[in-house]
Amino acid sequence: xxxxxxxxxxxxxxxxxxxxxxxxxxxxxxxxxxxxxxxxxxxxxxxxxxxxxxxxxxxxxxxxxxxxxxxxxxxxxxxxxxxxxxxxxxxxxxxxxxxxxxxxxxxxxxxxxxxxxxxxxxxxxxxxxxxxxxxxxxxxxxxxxxxxxxxxxxxxxxxxxxxxxxxxxxxxxxxxxxxxxxxxxxxxxx
Numbered sequence: 001x002x003x004x005x006x007x008x009x010x011x012x013x014x015x016x017x018x019x020x021x022x023x024x025x026x027x028x029x030x031x032x033x034x035x036x037x038x039x040x041x042x043x044x045x046x047x048x049x050x051x052x053x054x055x056x057x058x059x060x061x062x063x064x065x066x067x068x069x070x071x072x073x074x075x076x077x078x079x080x081x082x083x084x085x086x087x088x089x090x091x092x093x094x095x096x097x098x099x100x101x102x103x104x105x106x107x108x109x110x111x112x113x114x115x116x117x118x119x120x121x122x123x124x125x126x127x128x129x130x131x132x133x134x135x136x137x138x139x140x141x142x143x144x145x146x147x148x149x150x151x152x153x154x155x156x157x158x159x160x161x162x163x164x165x166x167x168x169x170x171x172x173x174x175x176x177x178x179x180x181x182x183x184x185x186x187x188x189x190x
Contacts, residue, residue, distance in 0.1 A: 009182040012172060013138045014040065016186055017098065020136050024048040025097035028130070030084035030123055031055060035064030037100050042068065042076040051077040052091075054084040084123040088130060096130040103151055104142025104182075117154035124158070128167060128189065137187040144180030152183075159185065166190055 017037075021027060023046035029038040032053035041051045055061050061081045068074045084101070103120055127137055143152035159169050168188045174181040 009140045009172075009174075009184040012184045013100065013140055013186075016136065016138060017041065017044070017100065021045060021098050022049075026091070026095060027051045028084075028087055028091070028096055028099040028127065029053040030087065030099055030101045030127065031103070032060050032064040032079060033102055034060065035067035035079075037102070038064050038077055038079065039067050039071055039073065041098070041100070042071075042073040045076060047076065049076065052087075053077060053079045054082050054087060055079075056081070056083050083119055085119040085126065087123065088126040091130045093129045094132045096127075097132060097135050099127045099131065099135075099137045101127075101137070101139045102142065103139065103155065117151045120151060120155065121158050124155075124187075128162070128187065131189040133189055135189045137189075139185040139187070141183040141185065143182075156183075159187075162187065 017040060021041060021044040023044075025045045026049060027041045027045055029041060029051060032038055032055035035053070038051055038053040045051060053064055055064070058081060061079050064079045065074065068077055068079070101120075101123070124137070124139070131137060139155070141152055141155055143149055159171065162169050167190065170186050172184045
């Protein structure tokens with residue numbers, strides 16, 4: 001693991017992905033960004049599985065496609081220039097094993113372009129229906145800077161309202177780190 005200050009929201013989520021995603025799984029990267037999560041999922045699903053990645057920025061779609069191409073894994077994924085709030089148009093309910101979200105802005109991109117609470121909450125709700133029993137959704141909430149706290153606050157108000165009879169929601173905030181540390185969250189469908 002290394003030094004404790006290298007322990008991050010991304011480390012936590014990547015460990016959960018590594019332990020959860022199996023050969024043959026159908027997965028969604030709801031916020032493709034630079035493609036790192038898409039690539040990670042593609043490596044785990046094998047040739048029998050598939051990953052669909054969504055992003056509303058052409059820059060992100062191009063970066064993700066290039067990364068997959070460089071790693072010889074383009075055949076395991078579709079990278080779509082679409083909002084994650086449209087994922088239910090492509091998948092049946094109870095068919096997806098893992099969905100990952102990174103809320104905030106595109107790494108090394110325009111910080112004035114970021115996810116918004118309305119489409120983010122809509123996408124989570126749709127994703128929860130798409131998850132199969134035992135499926136997992138991961139979220140990392142990046143906030144502060146240009147995005148402020150609007151989406152952060154809306155998501156943290158929304159998550160406790162998710163039906164506790166059908167889903168388990170675990171929030172793992174860093175409570176002693178300065179400067180708005182990202183918050184990792186997992187949701188497990190019972």
